[in-house]
Amino acid sequence: MARREEKKPLWQRLAWLALIWGASVLTLAAVAGLLRLFMSAAGLGTP
Structure with a gap:
């Protein structure tokens, strides 16, 4: 069964x-x- 994808808000995707x-x-x-x-x-460090 195909599930309808709900798009999340832009701010949530950017977060x-x-x-x-x-x-x-x-x-x-x-x-x-x-x-x-x-x-x-x-x-092996720097002098």
């Missing part, structure tokens, strides 16, 4: 987009921080 974007940026920052931590622990 989801912003939430997903923000979560991806924070995740990328966390991964970069961990890589930096491991590299400095291995002696």
Whole structure:
């Protein structure tokens, strides 16, 4: 059976987009921080 899709309001779709974007940026920052931590622990930091 085909279900009729109800389109959500624009502000709600944009809010989801912003939430997903923000979560991806924070995740990328966390991964970069961990890589930096491991590299400095291995002696690969900048002087």
